[in-house]
Amino acid sequence: MSKTQSSAAQQNSKPAANNLEAFWMPFSANRQFKAAPRMFVAAKDMHYTTDDGRQVLDATAGLWCCNIGHARPKVVKAVQKQIEELDYAPAFQMGHPKVFELASRVATLMPGTLDHVFFTNSGSESVDTALKIALAYHNVRGQAGRTRLIGRERGYHGVGFGGISVGGIVNNRKFFGSLLNGVDHLPHTHNLKENAYSKGIPNWGAHLADELEKIVALHGAETIAAVIVEPVAGSTGVLLPPKGYLQKLREICTRHGILLIFDEVITAFGRCGNAATAAEIFGVQPDIITMAKGLTAGTIPMGAVAVDKKIYDAFMNGPEGAIELFHGYTYSGHPVAAAAGLATLDTYQEEGLFQRSAELAPYWENALHALKGLPHIIDIRNIGLIGAIEMEGIPGKPTARAFEAFLQCFEKGLLIRTTGDTIALSPPLIISKPQIDEIFSTLSTVIKKLA
Numbered sequence: 001m002s003k004t005q006s007s008a009a010q011q012n013s014k015p016a017a018n019n020l021e022a023f024w025m026p027f028s029a030n031r032q033f034k035a036a037p038r039m040f041v042a043a044k045d046m047h048y049t050t051d052d053g054r055q056v057l058d059a060t061a062g063l064w065c066c067n068i069g070h071a072r073p074k075v076v077k078a079v080q081k082q083i084e085e086l087d088y089a090p091a092f093q094m095g096h097p098k099v100f101e102l103a104s105r106v107a108t109l110m111p112g113t114l115d116h117v118f119f120t121n122s123g124s125e126s127v128d129t130a131l132k133i134a135l136a137y138h139n140v141r142g143q144a145g146r147t148r149l150i151g152r153e154r155g156y157h158g159v160g161f162g163g164i165s166v167g168g169i170v171n172n173r174k175f176f177g178s179l180l181n182g183v184d185h186l187p188h189t190h191n192l193k194e195n196a197y198s199k200g201i202p203n204w205g206a207h208l209a210d211e212l213e214k215i216v217a218l219h220g221a222e223t224i225a226a227v228i229v230e231p232v233a234g235s236t237g238v239l240l241p242p243k244g245y246l247q248k249l250r251e252i253c254t255r256h257g258i259l260l261i262f263d264e265v266i267t268a269f270g271r272c273g274n275a276a277t278a279a280e281i282f283g284v285q286p287d288i289i290t291m292a293k294g295l296t297a298g299t300i301p302m303g304a305v306a307v308d309k310k311i312y313d314a315f316m317n318g319p320e321g322a323i324e325l326f327h328g329y330t331y332s333g334h335p336v337a338a339a340a341g342l343a344t345l346d347t348y349q350e351e352g353l354f355q356r357s358a359e360l361a362p363y364w365e366n367a368l369h370a371l372k373g374l375p376h377i378i379d380i381r382n383i384g385l386i387g388a389i390e391m392e393g394i395p396g397k398p399t400a401r402a403f404e405a406f407l408q409c410f411e412k413g414l415l416i417r418t419t420g421d422t423i424a425l426s427p428p429l430i431i432s433k434p435q436i437d438e439i440f441s442t443l444s445t446v447i448k449k450l451a
């Protein structure tokens, strides 16, 4: 297709099937991919179909999002119906019934008094929204000096400027200038010497939360707005919170009037066991929870931020006609996404999927830890239906060994995800025990043959 053809002529003709150049793929090795593409053309339940007609077992729920499996009938029908009935409604100063219903449903799934829900379109937007709400909350209460945000080393909070500023993954930050001012970081909690091969949450490391006291002493509590952490850090390679660690963070934040934000973009909706949130699993009450992914099971983009009643109430002052929060997106609470969200929540409930996640967890744990002793493996970690296999990197070629495992698994009909030299697994919650066996048998075959 020549660039000189008119746009009308271009619209009437199909793009050349083999032209992969125009699409700049996110978080991908573009040149390597385009030289040897891996394409999915369909998905159903636990499987993807490739363009050459192969079935691939989904051990990653897409990107940690398709928790109910693929193309589930209730969601498909709800989306089809909604787009016919009301395709879009303005998000500002107008409403539509489903977004109110979804907010109420999400609020009932949240722990404690996280009673109010702000909608976004992604995890990154949820994080930036949560950080802005935290700053504005202190501002409207007359504590405008609380502007500092505290994240954690190795944290992943999406790719907005807020998220990469509080995040702690070096490559996600270093190319992008000076980021937000006034951000500090807690140390990460990963320690192979102390915690390798822990099953579930590790014993060692609660004291690392005390580092927050040092940060408070350094800057002054009156300058700190919020601490944000993933209860289980996912994208950085599945790092579990040491026993008592999140409780300590909660205590220190409460003592100093600092808001605690749990970024539950991957941990929410049954991923960690029989509860909608990891907060509930760990018994720690944050002030704000960010979500996305499992909210619509990856079908239609949608994120959400659940905030404590005290935060919402602090904004509901001033003249009745005044806008209380100067923030929002054109697609906040999009009708089609709201319909997908409601149908997804119905599916979790009707199929008892959070409970199923908890019931399968011991089987998952045993099958995963049975890989111990295979070549290259230096740690195995798990909680709920999350698993991680950390491998020793090839000297001078970090990430290469895990990526080779990814390629070989794909050839053998298994989709895994790798981050650094860690294989991260997070299957849809509808997975069966034979499918769990299939994942680990394929992985075992592949890992044994890795260089």
Ligand SMILES: Cc1ncc(COP(=O)(O)O)c(C=O)c1O
Residues within 6 Å of the ligand: 121, 122, 123, 124, 125, 127, 156, 157, 158, 159, 230, 234, 235, 263, 264, 265, 266, 292, 293
């Ligand atoms: C904890 C966490 N926060 C935020 C995000 C960003 O979500 P999105 O890619 O939808 O912007 C992710 C994505 O993996 C995540 O794991």
